[in-house]
Amino acid sequence: MAFVEVNNLNKYYPISDNNRFHALKDVQLSFDKGELVSIIGESGSGKSTLMNVLGGLDLKFEGEILVDGENIGHFKEKEMVAFHKEKIGFIFQSFNLVPHLSVLDNVTLAMTLSNVDGKTRKARAQEVLEHLGLKDHYQKKPSQLSGGQKQRVAIARALVNDPDIIIADEPTGALDSQTSDQVLDIIQDIAKDGKLVIMVTHSERVASRSTRVVTIDDGKIINDEKRENLHEHTDTFKIKERQENKNLSFFAAIRMALLNMKEKLGRNILIALGGSIGIMSVILMLALGKGVNDYLTDTMNENVNPIISEARMTEETQEDTEGDGEAETPAGDPDGKPGNLVTNNPAVQLSKNIPFEETNIAELETIPHVDNIELAYTSFSMGSDTVAYEEENHSFMNFGTISANMTDSNILHGSFPEFGEVIITEEMANNMADTAEDMIGEEVEVKLSVDGSPLSGNYTVSGIYTAGSAIGPASAFDSVFMTMDTFTDMNEENDLSVEPNVAYLFADEASNSQLIKDELNDLGYGGSSTDTLAATFTQMLDIFTYILSGVAGISLFVSAIMILTVLYISVVERTQEIGVIKAIGGRNKDIRRIFVSESFLIGLFSGLLGVGIASLISLGGNIAVENLFGTTILHMTPTYALFGILASIIISVIAGVFPANKAARLDPIEALRRGD
Numbered sequence: 092m093a094f095v096e097v098n099n100l101n102k103y104y105p106i107s108d109n110n111r112f113h114a115l116k117d118v119q120l121s122f123d124k125g126e127l128v129s130i131i132g133e134s135g136s137g138k139s140t141l142m143n144v145l146g147g148l149d150l151k152f153e154g155e156i157l158v159d160g161e162n163i164g165h166f167k168e169k170e171m172v173a174f175h176k177e178k179i180g181f182i183f184q185s186f187n188l189v190p191h192l193s194v195l196d197n198v199t200l201a202m203t204l205s206n207v208d209g210k211t212r213k214a215r216a217q218e219v220l221e222h223l224g225l226k227d228h229y230q231k232k233p234s235q236l237s238g239g240q241k242q243r244v245a246i247a248r249a250l251v252n253d254p255d256i257i258i259a260d261e262p263t264g265a266l267d268s269q270t271s272d273q274v275l276d277i278i279q280d281i282a283k284d285g286k287l288v289i290m291v292t293h294s295e296r297v298a299s300r301s302t303r304v305v306t307i308d309d310g311k312i313i314n315d316e317k318r319e320n321l322h323e324h325t326d327t328f329k330i331k332e333r334q335e336n337k338n339l340s341f342f343a344a345i346r347m348a349l350l351n352m353k354e355k356l357g358r359n360i361l362i363a364l365g366g367s368i369g370i371m372s373v374i375l376m377l378a379l380g381k382g383v384n385d386y387l388t389d390t391m392n393e394n395v396n397p398i399i400s401e402a403r404m405t406e407e408t409q410e411d412t413e414g415d416g417e418a419e420t421p422a423g424d425p426d427g428k429p430g431n432l433v434t435n436n437p438a439v440q441l442s443k444n445i446p447f448e449e450t451n452i453a454e455l456e457t458i459p460h461v462d463n464i465e466l467a468y469t470s471f472s473m474g475s476d477t478v479a480y481e482e483e484n485h486s487f488m489n490f491g492t493i494s495a496n497m498t499d500s501n502i503l504h505g506s507f508p509e510f511g512e513v514i515i516t517e518e519m520a521n522n523m524a525d526t527a528e529d530m531i532g533e534e535v536e537v538k539l540s541v542d543g544s545p546l547s548g549n550y551t552v553s554g555i556y557t558a559g560s561a562i563g564p565a566s567a568f569d570s571v572f573m574t575m576d577t578f579t580d581m582n583e584e585n586d587l588s589v590e591p592n593v594a595y596l597f598a599d600e601a602s603n604s605q606l607i608k609d610e611l612n613d614l615g616y617g618g619s620s621t622d623t624l625a626a627t628f629t630q631m632l633d634i635f636t637y638i639l640s641g642v643a644g645i646s647l648f649v650s651a652i653m654i655l656t657v658l659y660i661s662v663v664e665r666t667q668e669i670g671v672i673k674a675i676g677g678r679n680k681d682i683r684r685i686f687v688s689e690s691f692l693i694g695l696f697s698g699l700l701g702v703g704i705a706s707l708i709s710l711g712g713n714i715a716v717e718n719l720f721g722t723t724i725l726h727m728t729p730t731y732a733l734f735g736i737l738a739s740i741i742i743s744v745i746a747g748v749f750p751a752n753k754a755a756r757l758d759p760i761e762a763l764r765r766g767d
């Protein structure tokens with residue numbers, strides 16, 4: 092039995108639903124090792140079709156093709172891959188070398204796909220290349236070679252896995268006559284070495300060097316003519332034993348992707364830069380969120396006595412105490428005052444001035460872990476409260492009685508007020524005297540309006556108050572504080588009585604403060620002005636974060652689309668390479684892996700670049716902000732960096748899957764079609 096047997100081979104190309112073209116008609120052929128067969132025929136006679144079928148690139152045929160006794164028509168993907176890797180080598184008219192790979196890498200490609208280790212790969216490729224006279228060209232790119240040299244590299248690639256059959260499609264079609272002769276010598280040698288070489292050719296000159304010439308016309312074999320045998324060959328060239336058939340490794344795929352990306356370096360840098368913008372904005376946004384949050388927490392912890400929880404009346408708690416048991420309409424109470432709709436706004440809540448009732452205080456006393464309650468009074472005015480000093484009125488916004496919630500850190504100069512004394516904020520003091528300190532010991536007249544009634548009295552400034560932060564109400568607003576006793580006295584002087592509107596709840600232990608705050612919240616009481624302002628601020632920050640996330644999300648989406656497009660272009664550009672890889676035994680999976688590796692690398696580089704740029708911006712931004720406000724605001728963490736890189740890789744790989752699948756699905760025959 093011959094090495095290759097073709098029995099009753101028929102090939103039809105579907106043209107339309109009920110129309111097909113009969114391209115190979117009852118072909119009956121057999122070939123043996125050592126033969127050098129030329130297939131000749133007019134253009135369109137079916138030569139390429141026959142080659143594709145014999146080479147296992149086209150499995151849609153009728154009839155039987157037995158290679159070494161095995162019917163290739165029945166091969167599963169795995170067997171076909173092994174067939175391509177071990178039994179068959181292809182040589183093409185247009186060489187089909189991968190342009191961005193070196194000569195050596197082009198030849199080792201088939202072994203790379205078989206996961207042969209690097210050393211063996213190189214040694215074998217060099218052996219074959221040296222034999223073909225290409226010793227000095229290992230590191231050259233195909234574009235740096237002459238036509239004959241290119242074809243010799245392609246022959247080396249076909250030979251390196253020591254196949255039994257070489258299929259050559261017009262191997263000298265693109266070469267001048269002298270180079271053609273050299274290439275034909277090599278091809279003859281291959282046949283003499285005992286391989287079966289099947290060539291397609293137009294040229295009688297090429298055919299004359301064969302041991303057999305098969306003529307095909309209109310899909311039929313019309314002539315099969317034996318020529319003289321090749322002379323016995325002495326300089327036999329044998330390749331070491333075949334390697335075990337494994338598959339393309341992950342690292343080899345990454346290396347191939349890297350080589351390709353290096354070739355299009357400029358383009359890939361631009362893509363990575365584009366991709367990094369999205370990642371950078373996400374990381375900066377996270378860093379900003381954390382920075383602001385850290386700042387708020389630090390500031391609040393610094394200036395707040397941890398054992399104290401502040402409670403304020405709200406309209407909700409007020410309604411509860413009015414206690415008629417009827418549900419209030421959200422639109423407001425009968426006085427026409429706005430209802431709950433507005434109380435949700437922390438800033439509005441803060442300007443409410445609702446006094447505590449007996450029942451409220453009783454309720455507060457029942458909260459678990461509360462040891463003691465201190466009542467105080469604060470009010471916000473839109474500048475109608477004033478301090479008069481040396482005949483000049485200075486308006487301020489925040490008035491309050493001092494409480495245990497204040498610490499020494501709140502006193503910038505001077506001391507806490509005693510009876511008959513007040514403390515004022517630094518900015519107010521600066522407006523009254525040359526330096527804030529000059530105001531200490533000075534007498535001022537404080538004029539307030541409580542529930543519409545004017546109140547006034549003369550007091551000595553004992554100290555300058557600071558909230559110690561930019562967020563505390565008193566540094567955001569000009570403020571005046573006095574003791575509860577002084578305030579009570581001030582009211583009595585004006586025939587009024589104090590109605591406390593702030594309660595300070597002392598916890599038995601600082602660790603229980605949060606429980607108390609939660610309970611206050613559940614009962615509907617408002618928190619401290621600092622908490623409330625912080626809440627307002629956080630709310631604004633949240634909105635800001637959503638907007639930024641939106642922008643960052645859009646840029647990530649744009650990056651993804653960009654990567655998708657670039658990889659699609661890459662697939663189109665590399666159609667021929669994909670065809671070659673398939674012809675030499677690359678599985679669909681391998682092709683997909685090469686392209687996915689590329690998108691993985693783009694993602695990795697974009698991510699690294701994004702993290703790098705974000706770090707630089709954080710660094711610069713923090714230095715600037717620190718100089719202006721004495722604090723940093725962009726808090727990058729390793730977690731954010733890692734998250735950014737991972738997100739970049741994931742997005743990129745997802746975007747890469749579609750083009751990779753397209754590449755994997757490419758038909759090798761289409762991909763390798765020589766443009767005739």
Ligand code: ADP
Pocket residue numbers: 104105106112114132133134135136137138139140141
């Ligand atoms: P050759 O290689 O001898 O020039 P081909 O094997 O390429 O010829 O083509 C043989 C015949 O099959 C031609 O008539 C061609 O038009 C037809 N043919 C080739 N490929 C296809 C295809 N994919 N669909 C339909 N007809 C095809």
